[in-house]
Structure formats: structure tokens, C-alpha cells
Amino acid sequence: MNHKKLKLSAIAMSLALAISACSGESPEQKTQSVDVEPKKEMKTSKDVTEQDIQKTAQRIGKSVANWQIAQFGNLSYIPESHRAKSENAKFWIQASFYIGLTRWIDETGNQRLLDFVRTVAEREQYELILERPYHADDHAIAQTYLWLAEKTGMKSAYGPTKQVFDMILSNPPQVGLDMGNSESSTGKYHLEGNCQLRWCWADALFMAPRAWAQMTKVTGDPRYLEYGDKEFWASADYLFSDEYGLFYRDSRYFDAKSDNGKPVFWGRGNGWVFAAIPMIIEELPDDHPSKERYIELYKKNAEGLMALQKEDGYWPASLMDPDKVKTPEVSGTGFITFGLAWGVNNGILTDQRSKEIVEKGWKAITEAVTDDGRVHWVQHVGKSPDPVKESDSQLYGSGAVLLAASEMLKWNK
Template sequence: MTKRKRGVMGHYLLLAPVVATLLVVTTWTLAGQAKGFSAAPNAGAVRRVADAVAVWQVSHLDDLSYVTRLPEHAEFSRGWVQASLYIGLERWARVARSDALSAKVLAWAEANDFRLGDRLMHADDHAVAQVYLALRRDGLAGDEALTSVRAYFDAILAAPPTVALDFVPTYPDAACTARWCWSDALFMGPPAWAQLSAVTGDPRYRDYADREFRAAADYLFDKDAGLFFRDSRFFGQHGQFGEKLFWSRGNGWAYAGILHMLDALPRDDSARIFYQRLFMRMSAALLRAQAKDGFWRSSMLALRSQPEASGTAFVVYGMQRGVALGLLDGQTYRPAILRAWSALVGAVSPEGRLGRVQQIGDAPDEVRPESTQLYGAGGFLLAASAIYEDAMTRR
């Protein structure tokens, strides 16, 4: 009798990870259905919610009255907010093979005349280049997609900035923004430089991106916590619960930026080792920081604070792609991915509006259930693209 009980327990222990994953899927699928969408990680369910988010957000670009904060700098259609949306939209359109959405992306780029933002040195005004270069890479746009990008980047290479990376005097006038001295910049800038090398075959852009990315990471990455400070102002700062202050979206930007560097680097490039190691180290820290409800918090280590969707979306994107690339163990990370994906789906209204998105800022802040932003939808579509690709491979 005793031996039989031990045998059953042994079988249960072997099945425990599988059971846990199934419970996550079942519980959050029911939650998603209550909101109008299923959170099941199958291709059909993912496509329905991702298409709804894409269509809702694109159809509301002419009236942004629902947005609390808009950037005061640069031309908005060429700034980082819309760029972040279109980076996600371009990837979702490509993965889902949606000609209609691809046409929307191309029309936006053409309306911008494939120009970058107004500030030559600022990474936020380089983010749009990632969309233009993707269109050029996939044959949807011609060499006109390269003109502004090459002009900006060649001008920078002719006189590379050498300012220190400390964030002074203050936002938004810190001199260091001529370089990548804040974590968001690692998503906005370096991938575009590396992608330009991939498209043109000129390694100078990739070399600059690698050099400056490493400098920023060496300066901003907390080796003990495995996370990025947003910028030097947060060194030694603590949040309301006494936690070290690591901003969720700032870390999400950096995490996705690492992946996009890996996407653009040649397979035999020795620099890949640096990004792979940084990605895996950061992944372990992010896994530990996830709250039980699946979300990450605006202040990453303040688990008692409010859930936040945009940082969560970028982390889901990174983790799922990390598993797909063989950098992360699926058995370890998949339950966390599914919890987070289900939490994100639960934040989508029946119309396709993503909620719980912290507004524009540079530090942890208040998050409301109804709050949304374009970059939140962009992050959601990146996450959806990774979940969808995984679902398609499992068919």
C-alpha cells in the first residue's frame, strides 16, 4: 500500500510542471473570455485579439483625446510614440501575413516621406528607421526608405558624440542624450543602426551600435539585480516600498532592444555572445520579478503596486522569443509567459483597446485600468507575434 502511494506521488511530481501550465492556461482563458477574448495561446485566439488591438489603435490615430500625455518634442508622426506602435504593427502584419496591415504600415511611412525625427542625435527620433528598414528589407519599399536614415547616421559617424553618460542637467535637456544614456534608447536607436548594416552591407553602422550599446549597458545595468536603471538619476534611488528603482517599461525597452540587436547581427558575429549573455542574465531577473497575477509592476520590484501592461508586453515578447531562439528553457519560462499573456489579454476591452498602460514618463508612476497609449499597443503586438509564431510551430 505504501509503495503504491509513493508511486502515484512520483508520477504526480513528474507531471506537476505540465499540470501547472494547464492550470494557468485554463484559469486565464476563462478570464479572457469574460472580457470578450480567449487567452488560450493558440493561433486563432491570438490572431483575434491581436487583430482587434491593431485595428482599434490604427483607427483611433486621428483622435488621441483618450491619451493623457503626448510628447512635446519632434514631429509626432515621426517620433518614438508612433514608431513604437508601428514597430509592433509591422512585425504583427508580417508574422500574421496581413496584407491589409502591411499596407497601413507602408502608407504611414510614405506619409512621413521616410524621414526621421527632427533631432539628429536623439535616439527617440531614430526609432522610425526600424520600420522603414523593415519595409526595405521585405521589398515593400525601395531605396527611398534609406535616404534619411543614411544621412542622419553618416552625419553622426562623421562626428561621433563623446559626452559623458551621466544624465545632467535634467530631462529633457541632458547633454548625454546625444548618446544612449537612458534605457529606452536601447530599443529606439541601436537596432536601427545594426539593421542599416544588414540592408546595405556596410559594417560601420553595426560597429557603432555595438560599441555604444555596450557603453550604455556597462553604465546602466545593475549586475546584482540583473536589471537596467532608467538613467543615472536613479542610481541609489528607492521606491515607496524601499525597493531599488527599476522602471518596468525602461527594462522592457532594453530587453526588446537586445533581441532586435540579435536579429540584425550576422549569425557568425562574435558580438552575439555579449547580447545572448546579457539577455539570459536579464531574463532570470525578470522571471523572479513577475507578480502572481502575471503582470510586471511599473516599479519592477514593488510587487504590491499596480500592474502595468506596456512593460509586461515587452517582457512577454522577449521571453517567448528567447525560448524560440533556444536561449531560454521552455519548461522554466513558459508558465510565466502564459500567465503574463493571459493578464495582457484580460486588459484588452471587447473593442480592442489595451488598458493598464502607464502614460509617457521616465519613472514608475500611476497606472489606471483604462489608461492606454500607442506604444502599449505596439508592445502588445510584438508579444502577440511571438506567441502566434510559437502557436503555429505547435500545430
């Protein structure tokens, strides 16, 4: 093991020690693999104060960050099919956790967590996965590198990403956005005409566009934001349903129906986009010509999502068909709650209904997190609404909870 890995292990160990007193049981001992919906009484917004919510957010965010970091090197709870990818810091699964973690650091100023993120980035030499330079999933970790560059002033933190982005600007993809048979883990990505050379699926709008906006912010070169803005709107216009106020996951779902005959709108797929829109807006200059357009899209998507929250506070894995997957699903709920809380905190959503929906969603999230910080009810890697067990957990689920907690820290009705 080299000195960088030793340093990383030491930081992770110190964080693990910080949570060891939270529980005498291992995370596995505290979970149950049941597939039934929990029956829990939900408090209304009248039962809790802003101070209560902020205090809970502090506790939840701290425990989730510490628990997830303590698991690095021991991801045995993740299915073997995606364990190796989950262990790769450059891959989107782990990168999505860092997006939530860096947001949490921004709100708390936690220097120890900042040191951890910096050590991870240094160990990875600020590089992307170069086998798929165009692929949005492999741009997700760039958001953390660029965040570090802005926070520390280190140009080296974005150098490798800039090389990749410059190559794309010099050779922009000319493919369409129809998914067809493009999505494959067996090498079809490299075939000419594959739409994944662009952002043709909903998840991509969380993974890549913000990084292009960040690159313009740290370099001052407007070309990156121009490219990201153009490609975002090409995909958003293609995938967004004005009728439902929701995003299709990709073109294969335009006419798809669930077992119950309902349109298929994936909960986490919509969560990915809805969480991304506020973070993209924050990277834009105040006078950017697309800013109002992003806000209008945000409002339409927010309205579509708020109408579909379940009584227990969660959003269903299949948004239009809650009977398809009856159990909670926390990754989608976390991303959506973050997005809605951002809208309230920034004065975009001002009605009482919106505030109550946020508090209800946040309450549901808190009930899915154990005292030691493990996030339960997280649908595993997929592209559609799939069954979820209570013991299911993943790094992007922790990232989603950290995003939500970061907004609830400053909850102000």
C-alpha cells in the same frame, strides 16, 4: 487635405470598419477609471494548449492592430500633455507602435496592414525629426523605414535616415553617460555635454540600436552596425546591474530608493531593453563577435525579470517594490512577455518555469485587452514607476501587445 492623407484616411477607415461589429459600445463606454487591482483566477499552463494560445494571439493581435489604427485622428483618450507628440508618426510614441505592427505583419503576412505602414512612411517622406539628429527617440521610426526597405527593396525608404547616420558617423558625440540634469523638454538637449547625444537612458536601447544594425543589413556597410554595437555596450555596461539582473533607467536611479526603501527599477524601462535585445540579435550576422555577448546579457536580464513576476501575471511598474504601484501595468508586461516568449521559441529558455511564466504573462495581457482591441492599464509617458488607471492607454502599449502576440502566434513548448 492632400491625396496622401486621403489615401491614409481611407485605409484607416477600412480597418476601422473591420472592427466595428466587435462591440456596440465606444471604447470610452467600456472602460472604468478605477485604481484597484483586479481579482482574477489565473489558469496554469496545464489548462491551455498551444493551439488555444495561438488562436487567442491571432484574435488579440488582429483586434489591437485594427483598434489602434482606427483611432488615428481621434486620440482624445491620450492626455493633452502628450497628444500632439502622439499624433506625430515620426515621434517615438507612434513609432513604437509601428515596431510592434511590423513584427505582427511579418508573422501574419497581412497585406492591408503593410499597405497602411507603407502609406504612413510615404506621407512622412521617410524622414526623421531633424531638430534632434542624435537623439535615440527620433531614430525609432527609422526601424520602420528600414524594415520597408528590406521588405520592398526601395532604397528611397532609407535615404534620409542614412544621411543622418552618416552625419553622426562623421561627428560622433564625445559626451559621457551621466544623466545629471540633461533630460529636459525645454531645449537643454542642445547644450554641450548633454548625455542624450548618446544612449544614456534605458529607453534609448529600444529606440536606436536596432536601426543601426538594420542600416548595415540594407546597405552592406559595416560601419553602422559597428557604431550601434559599440554604443549599445557602452550604455548597457553602464546601466545594467549584475546584482539584480535589471537595468537602471538612467544614472539618477543608481542610488534612488522607493517610498518603501527598495531600489528603483522601472518596469517599462526594463521592458524597453529586454524587448530590444532579441530584435538586435536577429539583425546580427551569425558570426558577429558580439552575438554571444548579447545572448548572455539576455539570459541575465531574463532571470532577473522572471523572479519578479506577480501572482496575477503582470510585472509591477516598480519591479523591486510591487506595493509602490499595485495596479497592473501592461506596456512593461507586454515587452517582457515578448522577450521571454522569444527566448522559449528560439530554444534559449528551455525550462518549464520559463514557459509557465510566459503563459502567465500572456494570460494577464489578454485580460487587459477589450473585445474591440483597446489595451488598458498602460502607464502614460514617463521615466519612473507612476500610478496607472484601467482606462489608461497609449500607442506603445498597443505596440508591446503586438510584439507579444507575434511570438505567441508561434508558441511551441
